[in-house]
Every structure is written in structure tokens, then in C-alpha cells.
Amino acid sequence: MVMNQLPYHLGIILDGNRRWAEERGLPVFEGHRKGLEKVQRIIEYCKEKGIKILTLFVFSTENWKRGKEEVNYLIKLGKKAISNHFKHLHKNKIRIRIIGQKETLPKSLQKKIIEIEKQTKDNKEMMVNFALSYGGRAEIVEAVKKIIEKKIPPKKINENTIKENLWTSDVDLIIRTGKEQRISNFLIWQAAYSELYFCPKYWPDFSEKDLDLALAEYSRRQRRFGQ
Numbered sequence: 001m002v003m004n005q006l007p008y009h010l011g012i013i014l015d016g017n018r019r020w021a022e023e024r025g026l027p028v029f030e031g032h033r034k035g036l037e038k039v040q041r042i043i044e045y046c047k048e049k050g051i052k053i054l055t056l057f058v059f060s061t062e063n064w065k066r067g068k069e070e071v072n073y074l075i076k077l078g079k080k081a082i083s084n085h086f087k088h089l090h091k092n093k094i095r096i097r098i099i100g101q102k103e104t105l106p107k108s109l110q111k112k113i114i115e116i117e118k119q120t121k122d123n124k125e126m127m128v129n130f131a132l133s134y135g136g137r138a139e140i141v142e143a144v145k146k147i148i149e150k151k152i153p154p155k156k157i158n159e160n161t162i163k164e165n166l167w168t169s170d171v172d173l174i175i176r177t178g179k180e181q182r183i184s185n186f187l188i189w190q191a192a193y194s195e196l197y198f199c200p201k202y203w204p205d206f207s208e209k210d211l212d213l214a215l216a217e218y219s220r221r222q223r224r225f226g227q
Contacts (some may be wrong), residue, residue: 015178016202
């Protein structure tokens with residue numbers, strides 16, 4: 001499929017793992033496991049398409065309120081992904097970054113994050129941000145704290161000052177799976193002029209063809225940036 005334009009920065013809200021499992025009479029954990037498998041396939045496909053930055057919303061600040069057993073499983077899954085799945089991404093020259101309140105994560109996971117970010121920091125083919133313990137409002141609060149710490153005078157603070165202190169850059173297209181139609185505190189500063197695309201499929205069912213449909217829709221739109 002030929003695209004007139006592609007998003008430079010694509011964001012995806014990975015929604016529907018639990019409902020996918022529940023509708024099939026499977027444990028919730030199976031939905032998350034299946035969702036992780038889909039993550040690797042979609043990353044590789046985005047790289048083939050030529051997308052340069054991909055940000056995946058995998059665990060929000062609000063997700064800590066879920067049951068302890070489910071949260072522990074998700075943390076365990078994160079460790080497994082870094083130890084096993086991400087090695088393949090490194091071989092494909094993909095840089096990996098974790099954005100979010102990393103200090104709230106278990107020390108063992110923080111250690112793995114430091115290792116994979118250091119290992120892949122010089123990769124230039126593509127950047128993948130995993131939004132983990134992430135919230136858009138929390139990101140803006142952290143940006144304000146950084147600006148205060150830098151002692152930047154109020155008169156010199158503008159939109160660029162905020163942007164320079166956020167965890168990632170403006171996003172061109174946001175895709176959300178799972179039937180809901182909201183952005184749920186995801187990249188709320190960066191999404192000011194983003195195109196939004198809502199896919200009714202749950203994340204484990206999201207395919208390369210579904211991504212093509214979203215990219216084709218993006219290509220047809222005329223972005224006005226508020227003008």
C-alpha cells in the first residue's frame with residue numbers, strides 16, 4: 001500500500017488485552033501475554049513502513065490500582081520482554097527508551113531498563129518509547145519541576161521550554177485499540193494537533209492490515225495544526 005505521507009511519530013494506546021481474554025474464557029494474564037507478542041510484530045512492521053518514532057502506551061499511572069496479582073504479572077512480563085524480546089529489536093538497530101515514572105517501578109526492573117537503554121542508545125534506525133508507569137499530566141508536572149530546577153526565569157518560559165523538558169516529542173498520529181474513544185492521559189501535551197484513529201479491535205487482534213488502514217486514513221487527512 002503506497003502512502004502519500006506517513007507519521008514521523010506514531011503513538012499507540014494498547015487497549016483491550018483483558019477484555020480479549022475474558023471474552024474467550026481465558027485468564028487475564030493470557031491476554032497480556034498475547035498482547036506482548038503483538039507488540040514485537042507491530043514494532044517490526046512500523047520499522048518496515050519507515051516510521052521513525054513509535055510510542056506505545058503499555059502501563060499507565062492509573063494501572064497501579066489494578067489487582068496486585070495482575071500488576072505483579074505485568075512487571076514480570078516487562079522484565080521478560082527486556083531480557084528476551086528486546087534483544088531482537090537491538091539487532092535491528094532500534095533504540096529503546098522507557099518513559100514514565102521509572103522511580104516507581106521495582107528496582108530489579110529499573111536495572112534492566114538502564115541496561116537496555118544504554119545498550120541501544122546509539123541505534124539510529126528507529127526509536128521505540130515504552131510508556132511505563134506513564135501519565136500525561138505527570139509528565140507535564142515533571143517538566144515544570146525540571147524548569148524550576150534549571151532556574152529559568154518566568155519571562156523566558158514558553159512552549160518550546162516545556163517541549164524541551166518533556167519525555168518525548170510531538171506525536172503525529174495516535175491509534176487506540178479496544179473500542180474506547182478517548183486518549184486517557186496519553187501524551188496530552190504532544191497530542192495537541194495529533195490525528196486520532198480508533199480501531200474497534202482489541203490489541204491482541206490488531207494486525208499489520210489494521211495498521212495499514214490507520215496509516216491510509218492518516219494519509220488522506222489534511223492537517224491544519226489549529227489554523
